[in-house]
Amino acid sequence: MTQAKLIDGNAFSAGLRDEITARVHEIRDGHRITPGLAVVLVGEDPASQVYVRNKNKRAAECGMTSFEHILPADTPERHLLTLIEGLNDDPMVHGILVQLPLPRHIDSQKVIEAIRPDKDVDGFHPWNVGKLAAGGVGLIPCTPLGSMMMLRDHLGSLAGMKAIVVGRSNIVGKPMAHLLIRENCTVTVAHSQTRDLPGEVRAADIVIAAVGKPEMIKGDWIKPGATVIDVGINRVAAEGGKTRLVGDVDFAGAVQVAGAITPVPGGVGPMTIACLLRNTLTAAARLHRLDIPEAHPWN
Ligand SMILES: NC(=O)C1=CN([C@@H]2O[C@H](COP(=O)(O)OP(=O)(O)OC[C@H]3O[C@@H](n4cnc5c(N)ncnc54)[C@H](OP(=O)(O)O)[C@@H]3O)[C@@H](O)[C@H]2O)C=CC1
Numbered sequence: 001m002t003q004a005k006l007i008d009g010n011a012f013s014a015g016l017r018d019e020i021t022a023r024v025h026e027i028r029d030g031h032r033i034t035p036g037l038a039v040v041l042v043g044e045d046p047a048s049q050v051y052v053r054n055k056n057k058r059a060a061e062c063g064m065t066s067f068e069h070i071l072p073a074d075t076p077e078r079h080l081l082t083l084i085e086g087l088n089d090d091p092m093v094h095g096i097l098v099q100l101p102l103p104r105h106i107d108s109q110k111v112i113e114a115i116r117p118d119k120d121v122d123g124f125h126p127w128n129v130g131k132l133a134a135g136g137v138g139l140i141p142c143t144p145l146g147s148m149m150m151l152r153d154h155l156g157s158l159a160g161m162k163a164i165v166v167g168r169s170n171i172v173g174k175p176m177a178h179l180l181i182r183e184n185c186t187v188t189v190a191h192s193q194t195r196d197l198p199g200e201v202r203a204a205d206i207v208i209a210a211v212g213k214p215e216m217i218k219g220d221w222i223k224p225g226a227t228v229i230d231v232g233i234n235r236v237a238a239e240g241g242k243t244r245l246v247g248d249v250d251f252a253g254a255v256q257v258a259g260a261i262t263p264v265p266g267g268v269g270p271m272t273i274a275c276l277l278r279n280t281l282t283a284a285a286r287l288h289r290l291d292i293p294e295a296h297p298w299n
């Protein structure tokens, strides 16, 4: 049995970040504009702090400015909304990301809707959700966008292929399904009440796993030769009291059957961050009405 080709998200995202860096330098030299990203984290969750630091580090590497706002877990909703209003009006800020999930006393949907749609680099505001669903131009959620870039790079045209998205969250599953529809796939969206999930997955040429259950999707569910995008990020116990990251797909099983597969780590995760920077560049260019060529014109 031949092994699946590994789709290398580290290498792909590094190339994408190089393209972004070149464009950032162009608009800095040509227009004296530096794209700025504001990242807001409420609470002291150490894992989220690592993500926020990573986003800021990558932004700086691409020549962008980043603004980090770390607020205590008991921050009142009103304070967060006031901070967002300030960022909406700040001309140095072109992209705003509020790290999810938020503490329970804060209404996430209210917070998402407070962000100016043209600075909403997560693509979670109803305006951007609507643009994606209706086929217009907005900002596309980073994880689905990065996943689609890897699919298009590996497969070329997706027209007529059967795709399954396992998971229907607003941040991954639903926007991924819309992108696949736009690329002319025949799309199934599965969730916790789907009957015969293994059977549904077996019919698919493209499998997007976004469930949040470690290694749930087994190798013998995968159609031979299928392309597998594993969005899952699960920290599980490992030997010696340590932990390790695994995806939502049983990688060892799936790699024997699939045509191509993304690893965890080193797959979708790094692409998500690169797409966040790309959306920040896109937002800055649109806010200043600059005519910059898109890195991937199909987006
Ligand atoms: N790589 C990256 O950049 C990112 C990775 N992630 C990771 O992706 C995964 C999904 O994240 P997210 O979408 O936020 O998760 P959510 O918990 O919001 O959604 C999970 C989805 O999976 C479905 N589901 C749960 N259990 C099953 C099951 N047994 N069978 C079928 N479907 C099931 C749920 O169904 P129902 O709707 O019926 O409850 C739900 O639709 C997580 O591992 C997360 O860490 C997330 C964001 C970015």
Ligand SMILES: Nc1nc(=O)c2c([nH]1)NC[C@@H]1CN(c3ccc(C(=O)N[C@@H](CCC(=O)O)C(=O)O)cc3)C=[N+]21
Binding pocket: 051, 097, 098, 099, 100, 101, 122, 142, 143, 233, 245, 264, 265, 266, 267, 268, 269, 270, 272, 273
């Ligand atoms: N408003 C908002 N937008 C998000 O996009 C968002 C969010 N909230 N909340 C949390 C999830 C999760 N997420 C990840 C981003 C990068 C990696 C990533 O870089 N992963 C590395 C490994 C990182 C590690 O080693 O821990 C990899 O897969 O190779 C993972 C997960 C974005 N999210």
Ligand SMILES: [Mg+2]
Binding pocket: 169, 171
């Ligand atoms: Mg969620």
